[in-house]
Amino acid sequence: MVVRSTIMDTNSFRPEHASELDDATRELTNKRDRLLGESYRLFYRRPVHLVKGLGQYLWDANGDKYLDVYNNVASIGHCHxxxxxxxxxxxxxxxxxxxxxxxxxxxxxxxxxxxxxxxxxxxxxxxxxxxxxxxxxxxxxxxxxxxxxxxxxxxxxxxxxxxxxxxxxxxxxxxxxxxxxxxxxxxxxxxxxxxxxxxxxxxxxxxxxxxxxxxxxxxxxxxxxxxxxxxxxxxxxxxxxxxxxxxxxxxxxxxxxxxxxxxxxxxxxxxxxxxxxxxxxxxxxxxxxxxxxxxxxxxxxxxxxxxxxxxxxxxxxxxxxxxxxxxxxxxxxxxxxEDLQAHSAIVGQQLLNELKVLQAKYECVGDVRGAGLFIGFELVTDKESKAPNKALALDLIEKLRDRKVLTSVAGPHGNVLKLRPPLAFQAHDIDWLVGALDESLQATL
Amino acid sequence: MVVRSTIMDTNSFRPEHASELDDATRELTNKRDRLLGESYRLFYRRPVHLVKGLGQYLWDANGDKYLDVYNNVASIGHCHxxxxxxxxxxxxxxxxxxxxxxxxxxxxxxxxxxxxxxxxxxxxxxxxxxxxxxxxxxxxxxxxxxxxxxxxxxxxxxxxxxxxxxxxxxxxxxxxxxxxxxxxxxxxxxxxxxxxxxxxxxxxxxxxxxxxxxxxxxxxxxxxxxxxxxxxxxxxxxxxxxxxxxxxxxxxxxxxxxxxxxxxxxxxxxxxxxxxxxxxxxxxxxxxxxxxxxxxxxxxxxxxxxxxxxxxxxxxxxxxxxxxxxxxxxxxxxxxxEDLQAHSAIVGQQLLNELKVLQAKYECVGDVRGAGLFIGFELVTDKESKAPNKALALDLIEKLRDRKVLTSVAGPHGNVLKLRPPLAFQAHDIDWLVGALDESLQATL
Structure with missing residues (x-):
């Protein structure tokens, strides 16, 4: 069976979320509506307004710091x-x-x-x-x-x-x-x-x-x-x-x-x-x-x-x-x-190990797999049925955003967190990511 | 009647020209042959090896300065x-x-x-x-x-x-x-x-x-x-x-x-x-x-x-x-x-006027037309028949290159010089271009 989704739109701001935004952010989303073609979609119910990047981190207009575990364009690190x-x-x-x-x-x-x-x-x-x-x-x-x-x-x-x-x-x-x-x-x-x-x-x-x-x-x-x-x-x-x-x-x-x-x-x-x-x-x-x-x-x-x-x-x-x-x-x-290939192998494996601890702890984490710093974290209703849990994945994405961790979903069912940080991601970032995931999962129980 | 040409290949280096090149240039063309797909074509029998650009000028590896009357990518001037x-x-x-x-x-x-x-x-x-x-x-x-x-x-x-x-x-x-x-x-x-x-x-x-x-x-x-x-x-x-x-x-x-x-x-x-x-x-x-x-x-x-x-x-x-x-x-x-639109109108008209002098002087210059700094200079066998003269156009391109003026041809017959310099082109550049064209035309008589 071939399932076709619109994965790219699952994690986006919609006009009905506008009331949740502060005035400055709403002004930007309104401007986008007015000036840009409708194809332009923003990540998150409350879109992130970024102003600065360095290595694996991004900062928004309020000065809040984010851990980027999604963007492979800035592969060797933002603003290298x-x-x-x-x-x-x-x-x-x-x-x-x-x-x-x-x-x-x-x-x-x-x-x-x-x-x-x-x-x-x-x-x-x-x-x-x-x-x-x-x-x-x-x-x-x-x-x-x-x-x-x-x-x-x-x-x-x-x-x-x-x-x-x-x-x-x-x-x-x-x-x-x-x-x-x-x-x-x-x-x-x-x-x-x-x-x-x-x-x-x-x-x-x-x-x-x-x-x-x-x-x-x-x-x-x-x-x-x-x-x-x-x-x-x-x-x-x-x-x-x-x-x-x-x-x-x-x-x-x-x-x-x-x-x-x-x-x-x-x-x-x-x-x-x-x-x-x-x-x-x-x-x-x-x-x-x-x-x-x-x-x-x-x-x-x-x-x-x-x-x-x-x-x-x-x-x-x-x-x-x-x-x-x-x-x-x-x-x-x-x-x-910077020997980023070896770095990706080593830190990717460390991250994978920590994520497997979450897999063991939560019934809804069906599978964790990856190669280097490219990891899929799959959410299911339960380990027995392996039924994809898209709603949970989307909820987690928003909860992670609240904890200043940026990522998105993948897969035909939109139930897999796609963890694909800049290769500048370090071992000391693991706690932030895994801690935020743990808290977010806990909050959904 | 619809004529279809391969205009893009008319003005290019071919392997049989390799003997005309100095050693350093030949090393580069050989490297290109070895490393790049065959789609890559070089302008000119003797390709130009550029190392520097500023405004409307380009410099090659020998330090020779060229007047660029072709490139609209560096529209406001090279390296602005x-x-x-x-x-x-x-x-x-x-x-x-x-x-x-x-x-x-x-x-x-x-x-x-x-x-x-x-x-x-x-x-x-x-x-x-x-x-x-x-x-x-x-x-x-x-x-x-x-x-x-x-x-x-x-x-x-x-x-x-x-x-x-x-x-x-x-x-x-x-x-x-x-x-x-x-x-x-x-x-x-x-x-x-x-x-x-x-x-x-x-x-x-x-x-x-x-x-x-x-x-x-x-x-x-x-x-x-x-x-x-x-x-x-x-x-x-x-x-x-x-x-x-x-x-x-x-x-x-x-x-x-x-x-x-x-x-x-x-x-x-x-x-x-x-x-x-x-x-x-x-x-x-x-x-x-x-x-x-x-x-x-x-x-x-x-x-x-x-x-x-x-x-x-x-x-x-x-x-x-x-x-x-x-x-x-x-x-x-x-x-x-820099008010480049007005500049383009004014300098374009000045250039057009000078080119029209060449048109009056040479039987083979059938038409000169343009809007601003976008000018077509059409070569024909004679003004009566208006028959396209591609061979002359290609010859002129090479002669202009020898006089350090860079341009190329357009049109279904490849007989139109396409004069489309960076908008940084100035009135004082007209003499170089028109002088080189005049000499080149003279040399073909």
Whole structure:
């Protein structure tokens, strides 16, 4: 069964909450109503008005300090001075495009390709993860000669027309493309006892066959290897490999969407796909790549990319410009210099251990799982039925906000807290987060 | 007749030119070959290796100074200190997304909407012009209930799957969508004697009827009002109005793609569409908006936008973030403070006058036209036949490069020099440009 939700709207301010706001906040929400398109949604019944960020912390207009356990864009920490100064320096000398020669794009490409499997040896740059995934899907089409793209049942891959049509997480208002095939996500918690790798590989073949029966030739499988929007489902390292073998056997490509798991977050590896020992055909990156400066990338096997580039021109005006590359290079440098991958593994494990104490203590905490500093905390009605408890998850989000801890939910049922702090999150922050969670859970009993 | 070219590749470095390069340059082009996707093309047989920019000037690695008469991204001037310092300041305090409250997006929206017709009263932000046009096309679909988008015969509207399918300028390698209708561009130079407004309005109705006969319901007309990629065709102010009336009469919307003419460039108005007294349904912006920081916008009539937003969620992670808004606000501030619109009108006219002297002097200069600092300089075999002379245009581009003047070509025949300098271009730069052009033309005789 495929469940489609509108996960993105579950945790937002609505006009009927306006009476709960102080005057200054209400003035801002009113201004937003007046000036911005209706697509703009704010987190929380009482939205947070932020004015400052540093490392893993954020401050609101009242001077209150928040622990950020949600934002992976400011991956190496809000306002990291290495990025600020690299951008500032480059902005003062030159910012132009890639039709002129410049070293930045080349030195960055050398560095980033060194983190990839050897076969993934060509780089391209865009400004957003959506742009990278849009291009990746077009490459899948040109390489395979097919149009069918398989994604997981609650996947989110972008805002463009093409990627939105492959993003069931956007809910039923956004029609999926007839060329999109949904595959059940590997819900390890509920698959207990089954071999997730074989199960998922079988689902993959079934979906490919089903699309083929409908006259849709398979082009590829696009997934974020930690299934972030499906509820953060890391699974055991390696379990994805059999499904990827099926993808290749059927002439498709595997697009590793690393917008969420990439850049050292999972701790076990620099890239999410690397946890599984997979060599993707195309890797896409976005959010954490420039610590907030819009920059994204697409890295591919030469022959796969050539199937597109030989035919179709592609030029992205801002993509790979010297300032974007300066930001990206600074991020990569900090990840290495501060050894954030090991840090993510160690602190992530410590956090996971503490969260497991809460799991043991509360009947409603069904599952806690993660890789590095990417953790899913799943709320259920009871451990026996494992029935998703969305209302509790949304209530917790608000209670955590009151305790100055910022996060949000994920999963088709919206019942999983998505704990994905900047990698600047430290062991000494665990008490704040786990304490706030403990108190909040206690308050719901 | 609709001509389709691959204009974007006409003026580029090819491997067979490698022997003309010095060792340092060749090392960079070799590195690009090795590391970057094949889509990356360099301007010029001998590519320019830039290291510094300031105002309207660029410097290469040898210290040679160039006059930039091509780049509208660095619209208010390369490395303008107002943008650098605004970005630096904001980066040091906070850079997060629009699901939290922040003043920047609101104060910028107030300022930018004040430059628009009153009916265009809602703002949204993305990172690239492609993202803005992709969304604009989806809005046209939802508002009209149709799928047919009309664009000019050599239009370029973006790199996403949807916008590429509506960008004939990408050439025959990129198939157009079956829902794209091409309309001949208003080539005023060759329409001499005809009323361009009535002619274009009639073409519009014919194309709408033709698409309708093919079962494609009309959704809208998307155009850059100065027809940049079609060869820079400003026409008389107001000539577009009858065609837009036809668009509305047939239930479609007009999307004004202001990525090129916007932000004071045409001199006569802040926006290209405003030259024609048109109220667009959707306005998209990009390139010059943040002077190189990736930021784009979509501005729309409330009811037109609501037809989309009521159904479909849209969230752009980096779009409208505080740093992007800081850059955009600085650009807007400088345009006002330095009165760049009047400057563009005055200096643009002075430049146009000087170029007309060359037109009178050379048989091969068929037409010179422009609005503000956006000028097309059209090369022909002779004034009588007006036959496009692409070879001459490409030769001139290279000769200008040798004289340290950077520009490129446009138009379906690639025979129009596109003169679109940063608005920092000054009257005292005219001699350099016109002198280099004169010498280059002389050298071809």
């Amino acid at each position: 001075p290495a990025v600020t100064s690299a951008v500032n320096e480059q902005m003062q000398s030159l910012n132009t495009h890639t039709r002129y020669l410049h070293e930045r794009i080349l030195s960055y490409s050398e560095d980033i390709l060194q983190t990839m499997p050897e076969a993934v040896n060509k780089a391209m740059y865009m400004c957003t993860g959506s742009e990278a995934n849009d291009l990746a899907m077009r490459i899948a089409h040109s390489y395979s000669g097919g149009t069918g793209i398989i994604v997981s049942q609650e996947a989110y891959h972008g805002t463009s027309a093409l990627t939105s049509g492959a993003s069931p997480a956007l809910g039923s208002g956004q029609p999926l493309s007839p060329h999109t095939g949904l595959i059940a996500s590997p819900d390890h918690y509920r698959l207990a006892g089954q071999d997730a790798g074989l199960w998922f590989a079988q689902k993959m073949q079934e979906k490919i066959d089903e699309m083929s029966a409908n006259g849709i030739k398979f082009a590829g499988f696009m997934a974020d290897s930690i299934f972030s929007s499906d509820g953060v489902l890391p699974g055991d390292p390696g379990f994805l490999q059999p499904a990827i073998d099926v993808v290749h056997k059927n002439g498709g490509i595997f697009i590793a969407d690393e917008v969420q798991p990439g850049f050292a977050r999972t701790g076990e590896a620099f890239w999410g796909f690397a946890r599984h020992g997979i060599v993707p055909d195309v890797v896409t990156t976005g959010k954490p790549m420039g610590n907030g400066i819009p920059v994204s990338g697409l890295f591919a096997k030469h022959d796969v990319l050539a199937s597109f580039s030989d035919q179709i021109p592609y030029f992205n005006t801002f993509g790979g410009n010297p300032v974007a590359m300066a930001a990206a290079q600074a991020v990569l440098g900090v990840i290495k210099d | 200190p107002a943008v650098t310092s605004a970005v630096n300041e904001q980066m040091q305090s906070l850079n997060t997304h629009t699901r939290y409250l922040h003043e920047r997006i609101l104060s910028y929206s107030e300022d930018i909407l004040q430059t628009m017709p009153e009916a265009v009263n809602k703002a949204m932000y993305m990172c690239t012009g492609s993202e803005a046009n992709d969304l604009a096309m989806r809005i046209a679909h939802s508002y009209s209930g149709g799928t047919g988008i009309i664009v000019s015969q050599e239009a370029y509207h973006g790199t996403s799957a949807l916008t590429s399918g509506a960008s004939p300028a990408l050439g025959s390698g990129q198939p157009l969508s079956p829902h794209t209708g091409l309309i001949a561009s208003p080539d005023h130079y060759r329409l001499a004697g005809q009323d361009a407004g009535l002619w274009f309005a009639q073409k519009m109705q014919e194309k709408i009827d033709e698409m309708s006969a093919n079962g494609i319901k009309f959704a809208g007309f998307m155009a850059d009002s100065i027809f940049s990629s079609d060869g820079v065709l400003p026409g008389d102010p107001g000539f577009l109005q009858p065609a837009i009336d036809v668009v509305h009469k047939n239930g479609g919307i007009f999307i004004a793609d202001e990525v090129q003419p916007g932000f004071a460039r045409t001199g006569e108005a802040f926006w290209g569409f405003a030259r024609h007294g048109i109220v667009p349904d959707v306005v998209t912006t990009g390139k010059p908006m943040g002077n190189g920081i990736p930021v784009s916008g979509l501005f729309a009539k409330h009811d037109v936008l609501a037809s989309f937003s009521d159904q479909i969620p849209y969230f752009n992670t980096f779009g409208g973030n505080p740093v992007a808004m800081a850059a955009a606000q600085a650009v807007l501030g400088v345009i006002k403070d």
